[in-house]
Amino acid sequence: MERVHRGLSDGGAGGTVLLQPSAVPATTGAGARLRRLTSRAAAPYWQAAPLALVFAFFFVLPLVVTVVVSLWRYNEYSITPALVGDNYASVFSGCLAELPSLCLTFKTYLSTLKFCLLAWALTLLLGLTVAYFLAFHVRSLTGQMALFLVCTIPFWTSNVIRMISWVPLLGRNGLVNSFLISAGLTREPFTWLLFSNFSVVLAFVHLYTMFMIVPIFNSMSRIDRALLEAARDAGASGWQALWNVVVPLSKPGIVIGSIFVVTMVMGDYVTIGVMGGQQIASVGKVIQVQLSYLQFPLAAANAVVLLAVVLMVIAAMTRLVDVRKEL
Amino acid sequence: MADTTKKTSTVSRRDVLKGAAAVSATALLGAPAIISAQPVTLRYLGTAVNQSKEIAQKVKADLGIVIEYVPVTTDDVSKRIITQPASFDIADAEYFQLRKLIPSGNLIGMDASRIKYADKITPIFTRGELAGKKIGDQGTAPKKVFYLESKSSTKFSASPTQWITLIPTVYNADTLGIRPDLIKRPIGSWAELLNAEFKGKSSILNIPSIGIMDAAMVVESMGVHRYQDKGNMTKAEIDLTTKALIEAKKAGQFRAFWKDFNESVNLMASGEVVIQSMWSPAVTKVRSMGVPCIYQPLKEGYRAWAAGFGLPKTLSGKKLDAAYDFINWFLSGWAGAFLNRQGYYSAVLDTAKAQMEPYEWAYWMEGKPAEKDIKAPDGTALEKAGAVRDGGSFEARMGAVACWNAVMDENDYMVRKWNEFIAA
Numbered sequence: 001m002e003r004v005h006r007g008l009s010d011g012g013a014g015g016t017v018l019l020q021p022s023a024v025p026a027t028t029g030a031g032a033r034l035r036r037l038t039s040r041a042a043a044p045y046w047q048a049a050p051l052a053l054v055f056a057f058f059f060v061l062p063l064v065v066t067v068v069v070s071l072w073r074y075n076e077y078s079i080t081p082a083l084v085g086d087n088y089a090s091v092f093s094g095c096l097a098e099l100p101s102l103c104l105t106f107k108t109y110l111s112t113l114k115f116c117l118l119a120w121a122l123t124l125l126l127g128l129t130v131a132y133f134l135a136f137h138v139r140s141l142t143g144q145m146a147l148f149l150v151c152t153i154p155f156w157t158s159n160v161i162r163m164i165s166w167v168p169l170l171g172r173n174g175l176v177n178s179f180l181i182s183a184g185l186t187r188e189p190f191t192w193l194l195f196s197n198f199s200v201v202l203a204f205v206h207l208y209t210m211f212m213i214v215p216i217f218n219s220m221s222r223i224d225r226a227l228l229e230a231a232r233d234a235g236a237s238g239w240q241a242l243w244n245v246v247v248p249l250s251k252p253g254i255v256i257g258s259i260f261v262v263t264m265v266m267g268d269y270v271t272i273g274v275m276g277g278q279q280i281a282s283v284g285k286v287i288q289v290q291l292s293y294l295q296f297p298l299a300a301a302n303a304v305v306l307l308a309v310v311l312m313v314i315a316a317m318t319r320l321v322d323v324r325k326e327l
Numbered sequence: 328m329a330d331t332t333k334k335t336s337t338v339s340r341r342d343v344l345k346g347a348a349a350v351s352a353t354a355l356l357g358a359p360a361i362i363s364a365q366p367v368t369l370r371y372l373g374t375a376v377n378q379s380k381e382i383a384q385k386v387k388a389d390l391g392i393v394i395e396y397v398p399v400t401t402d403d404v405s406k407r408i409i410t411q412p413a414s415f416d417i418a419d420a421e422y423f424q425l426r427k428l429i430p431s432g433n434l435i436g437m438d439a440s441r442i443k444y445a446d447k448i449t450p451i452f453t454r455g456e457l458a459g460k461k462i463g464d465q466g467t468a469p470k471k472v473f474y475l476e477s478k479s480s481t482k483f484s485a486s487p488t489q490w491i492t493l494i495p496t497v498y499n500a501d502t503l504g505i506r507p508d509l510i511k512r513p514i515g516s517w518a519e520l521l522n523a524e525f526k527g528k529s530s531i532l533n534i535p536s537i538g539i540m541d542a543a544m545v546v547e548s549m550g551v552h553r554y555q556d557k558g559n560m561t562k563a564e565i566d567l568t569t570k571a572l573i574e575a576k577k578a579g580q581f582r583a584f585w586k587d588f589n590e591s592v593n594l595m596a597s598g599e600v601v602i603q604s605m606w607s608p609a610v611t612k613v614r615s616m617g618v619p620c621i622y623q624p625l626k627e628g629y630r631a632w633a634a635g636f637g638l639p640k641t642l643s644g645k646k647l648d649a650a651y652d653f654i655n656w657f658l659s660g661w662a663g664a665f666l667n668r669q670g671y672y673s674a675v676l677d678t679a680k681a682q683m684e685p686y687e688w689a690y691w692m693e694g695k696p697a698e699k700d701i702k703a704p705d706g707t708a709l710e711k712a713g714a715v716r717d718g719g720s721f722e723a724r725m726g727a728v729a730c731w732n733a734v735m736d737e738n739d740y741m742v743r744k745w746n747e748f749i750a751a
Binding site: 076077078090104107108111164167168171172173191194195273274277278279280281285286289290292293294295 | 430431527
């Protein structure tokens with residue numbers, strides 16, 4: 001700030017600069033630059049600066065480092081600066097040679113994308129339903145708050161405990177199987193209930209539906225009720241009003257919720273690990289194993305590839321809806 | 328062993344302050360000549376396995392040294408030593424990790440002349456033998472990485488020198504754990520892990536370097552292939568081992584894999600799995616839950632591991648002296664007895680024996696039936712009178728070691744193939 005003030009007095013025309021920024025002639029030299037810095041037009045930049053700096057330090061910088069390290073060489077105990085594509089070659093090794101069967105990386109991404117799609121579709125369906133109910137059928141604010149709190153109950157314990165508690169429920173000797181056997185519905189316990197694709201998707205839906213509900217509810221609660229009345233007056237059925245009025249107006253919430261769910265599932269390895277009995281590969285797990293074997297550059301290359309895939313998915317989603325415009 | 332049980336530091340800041348206050352008070356009263364009576368604090372990096380509160384308390388009482396535990400996973404011990412060598416004062420690492428750690432130059436050789444019991448350390452470490460008999464040395468056997476050529480050398484010495492890489496803390500022999508009540512027949516070979524009889528009910532640990540060796544024990548016992556060195560496979564051997572695993576996985580042999588201690592306990596106690604690779608304390612935990620579980624000795628032998636104290640090159644002055652004092656104390660018996668009572672083995676057996684009741688020694692070390700109920704150090708009952716330790720005596724168990732936890736030359740390739748197995 002001190003420098004800025006000095007700049008003002010040096011420039012000699014502080015008052016006019018502040019009042020009429022556009023009138024300042026674009027002269028060269030330090031004085032003019034400082035004048036621009038202190039002009040009213042610059043104010044938003046100053047206001048955004050603290051957050052921008054935090055992002056630069058804790059997000060952009062680590063990201064740049066990750067990209068840089070992904071081009072380095074490594075051995076068991078050290079990494080050396082270089083500019084080689086070896087790590088990327090290693091990530092995709094065999095991907096062409098092994099066709100038509102899939103290489104490790106493709107197989108892993110395919111499995112992760114499959115979980116993404118399933119988790120996204122199910123959380124979207126559930127999220128829409130719950131949010132619709134909360135926004136349109138629960139009239140009182142107190143009621144809405146109370147039901148919202150009920151939705152957060154799964155988050156009252158830690159992620160790991162939540163996942164481990166599925167074992168006594170879904171296990172070979174778990175509650176569900178004992179019930180099915182005692183009810184005479186099956187003789188042998190169902191083993192696909194746990195440590196399977198089913199249990200992984202179940203856990204994802206259980207964990208992430210909340211992230212769908214909140215933004216969709218937010219969008220829905222802003223919908224002008226008069227529009228629904230108008231739809232009804234124009235002769236639309238309940239379903240038509242839902243499909244042609246409510247869903248299009250909830251799009252920003254849907255997209256934001258989808259971004260949450262997709263990014264979380266793409267990077268997850270704990271849920272897939274615990275619920276899949278460590279038998280199902282995930283990109284995050286591959287990276288974690290490489291990190292624990294000190295293969296930092298290889299892990300960095302994998303992380304960059306993962307980031308690229310996630311960004312592509314998000315870009316595709318935001319193309320469908322311009323979130324900024326809709327907000 | 329990679330016990331990932333998280334444990335908070337057992338020495339709180341308050342304890343440290345209390346200790347400091349007590350020591351400075353006595354210094355002021357009794358010996359005014361001592362100017363600097365601040366207790367030395369040692370930051371002890373390691374897994375939670377032997378970071379017991381009792382040991383820290385006893386050291387403080389005996390030596391006045393404050394131990395500040397830094398509990399991390401086995402993998403993170405390596406990472407810390409390589410990337411942040413100034414963040415600890417003493418490291419408890421595993422011998423197999425040394426092949427990565429020593430070339431980094433961050434650990435120094437320990438001066439044998441300052442280790443009081445250096446010549447009493449069991450010959451398993453110094454010569455790779457037990458009671459005059461050679462034991463299995465496949466993998467990174469401790470004797471291969473026990474000595475350095477000089478204090479700051481990054482090369483191991485095949486013959487004994489004055490410079491020791493790690494002073495052993497604990498070691499043990501690992502095998503398969505089984506549920507005798509659900510299997511209902513004797514199990515005697517590693518091959519049983521892939522026996523179709525246990526389809527959908529077996530498990531292996533998902534830590535590549537250890538899991539692959541358990542798999543190699545299985546493959547060898549099935550008569551598929553005889554390895555030159557299970558701890559240092561060729562690429563072809565890695566292919567063959569993972570192929571066997573992938574076939575078994577596709578046939579639905581495995582119920583799940585596990586990565587940490589508690590997962591293995593859960594799988595076994597819930598009956599999801601009836602046979603799996605396991606660690607000794609996990610078997611004890613399952614049994615203490617009232618569920619029958621045996622740490623089954625197998626005819627092909629055990630996969631062994633060993634951990635020990637190493638010193639970072641940055642250590643000097645009072646802290647270095649304190650580290651040597653602590654290590655000498657650790658070998659002097661009390662800690663050894665404490666660890667032996669948990670089913671581990673200690674480095675200097677004579678001193679530990681002196682600190683154990685004869686009936687305890689007979690049960691844990693000689694493989695004899697327990698004369699009285701066997702209790703853990705914290706007083707919980709482990710075994711009733713008359714019980715015999717799984718696998719028998721120290722010599723029967725450690726003498727039957729077939730291979731040691733290892734880092735292979737083809738480590739990168741192995742990790743890659745292991746990831747393929749998980750993705751299959």
